[in-house]
Amino acid sequence: MIEERVKGQPLDRQGSPFNRGIILTLILVATFGGMLMQTSLGTAMPTLMNDFNVLLATGQQATTWFLLANGIMIPVSAYLATKFSTRWLYLIAYAILWVGMFAAYSAPTSAWNVFLAARILQAIAVGISMPLMQVVLVNMFSPKQMGAVMGTMGLVIGLAPAIGPTYAGWILDKNHVILGFTLEQSWRTIFLIPMLVITICWVLMLIFMRDIVPNRDVSLDFLSLLESVLGFGLFLWGFTNVASDGWDNLQTVILPIIAGVAIIAIFVRRQLHMKNPFLDVSVFKNKQFALTTVVMALSMMAMMGVEMMLPLYMQQVHGLSPLSSGLTLLPGALMMGIVSPLAGAAYDKVGVKRLARVGFTILAIGTIPFIFLTTTTPEHFITVLYGLRMFGIAMVMMPLTASAMNALAREQSAHGTAANSTARQVASAVVVALLSSVTQNIITHSQPAASLKDSNPLAFAGDMLEAMLKGYHASFALGLSFALFGLILSFFLQGHVAKGKKEVGGVK
Template identity: 60%
Template structure:
């Protein structure tokens, strides 16, 4: 029987209730990343804005979230766990409320975006903090299960977001006796209610489980981090709309971001108490595992990002229907994440990564040959199989990365791992969007054909679109194949870092 867990003050606490509160609240927050995807047309009508402006609802959320993740390591080291979670939950709830109650006026769009940024700051704290807490409150032999539970949040919430919002916008619903209207505001009401309950309960059940120390804030590191990561992510975010040739909005921000990130890294290496300890990458196992996580993320996004567009543009499906088609895959990842975590505790990450990347690569091959007539149920089955592979890779690799370092370094390791994942997502989204759009543009029929022969124009336009989608899916396959090769360099068995030294032990 395991001993009663105690917090940093030596007082016992209920670990189960605390974990449930963390998972539920973080799920509600991560849900906000993608929940407005299917609401973009509704927002365009409500605020009288164009598509590019409406997309800022997601863009600015991801930007603020990406900037906050590197900063989270400092907050975790400085602020007691209970109060840091209360701050994160408070920011998230306040951001949701500001967004939900923004007046539907063109000149009030700034208020909507302000709420999105505020919510993103909360998620940027709570998501990496969740992983640090999991590493510290579970013993090393149960760390896989802990990270698997975290996978329910990291994996399922973004995938369910579009489906949930599409369902809400489809028609009125009655939940627990309350009528949820089909307004875009309703997307925020349910998460706000859940988060309010969690916030109140956190005063009683959230405990200080991470040791803090009086670390001085290095203002220059904070400035370099915000400018570097913010500018880099902004440049890649603009690629989809402006293309790679735009110096002002794409190339310049990316170059500026790289320069400031380099300056940031050099400064961290010379600080006695760094803002973000990039020395964690000197641990070979952590670095290899983090690169493998990036490949898994890019392979997953290679299909996940383009598939809804394929379903809507080629099969003429609604946003809700396309979201429902992908829902089994999201559920599969949610089911398999804890199971993969338990498997990691027994066999380590290498075997699971080889199997997962293998399934991911094999499951991606058929997507390279999709046509306009491919049956929907076949696409659902393929996508579900891919998400099975992603679950076999993502959580075991994340647990392995965290286990490769002592628990005392978990806050820096988590921030570094999540930052790398965020950068990988931004790069692959920009890469695939630009490549797909360029192929479609170069292969689409002439405008003259639209007037002369509309049917032929439509058929050729579908062919041009399919060429773009197929190349995008092929790139997703390449990332899975690269991940498979990288997995060969992972150490066999389960890796557990010595808590008193930098050495690692290996089980199995």
């Protein structure tokens, strides 16, 4: 925890005073710009598929490869946060993010791999900055403030991915003129505004950012790094190939997943026997931290189970424009932004168990009707359901994060954050790949014969819509199963853990 003067003025690691409010604002705004990249391409997927001439199984790689690289980098973040200056880590991470955004913006439509490489660069940067944000906040604020602080952080972790589809739809609707500059109606423009936000924040960080997280001279264990990258990389890569290659592909799906699990097991065993582990997985010996992390991963899977597929459903089944499909999701995103800080404040008073039970119940109730959507379901009804789901998500996400971190000693915050964030990103990557594959496979096996398109175009169109509905119903049903599983596990959570937690060098 940062040391403080008698008057309560916070000091950085060099003993210089700094403004917590300015640093908190810069971190939240910059991380919001990075997290916006996680889901903003969901609404733009049909446009990307058309411009790059790729199928859904290939197009979804823009999201799954982002999550894959993000998941690989997060375990490394614990070492980076412990070893290097907070200020320089942020500056380097956001410089990488800017380069990745620019590369995606300028990628030629004949080079899908260039676009994917740009997405990977963005993911590497977010994989450093997102968990670092959590570590910095844990070290800037006391446990008594953690619920409210994590609720504010929910504006980034929850709201940015939730508002991404609406933002992309707005961009793709028409040309926009802002301050005399014309934003073209193109998926490329999606990257421009975040690039501007990152540029401004980067310059301000040069002035205001300080070294807050305690550093020590730890050596990099290259074998652990290699095991981490290979293990999580192969595991997630196998899942990203499911949609395009199918579950029965031995070389690109089954073997990578099995090899990834085996290497991760070796990695975990090695970390448990190291004096200074690369990633301290012993944090999972804390039952409250482990259970809370699992429940939070399920909440992410339940959220992504609908959030990634709903824009496609709205555009392909209802024929809506990208903007209209994005606006359908906007109230839910706003709900997330409103409820997250309130849920964080409520956590400080009532604990995580009650909030999780109520939140998952609302989430499940809001998801059930999605399984029965039709081609004529009113858009406003879908908007209400989606808003209800996001209300439930907001009630559980940040309280679960705060509970997980409060279950650990403050000196474990960097490794706890890395472990917690890794579980969340791995869950997100797996569920996006899983749902894309399930949806695509069901549509492929249910679609009418190509000959019907010539003999009876109207019948072909109707049968094709029914095939799409079956695929989307299956993905929504999986989203419901994650919500129900999370509800069951929430009954085993503890109430308040911060009260009995031993403070380590911090302000109580």
